[in-house]
Amino acid sequence: MDFVVTQNRRVHCLIEVKVSDGAASPSLGYYTRKLNPKESIQLVLNLQRPQERSGIKTLPLAEWLEALS
Secondary structure (H helix, E strand, C coil): CCEEEEECCEEEEEEEEECCCCCCCHHHHHHHHHHCCCEEEEEECCCCCCEEECCEEEEEHHHHHHHCC
């Protein structure tokens, strides 16, 4: 797990960052099930295609960063 975003002392978002592996990280899956965050995201620098599986969104890093305001 690379980042944990909390809100009011509760886990709001889990973020894992990878260079090229689009497969969901086992540790991200484990903590998603255990902590039940509002959102779990795996950001990938070189991603072939975005996907969502088992409550984990796998997204291109550059597009996610550009969408931040």
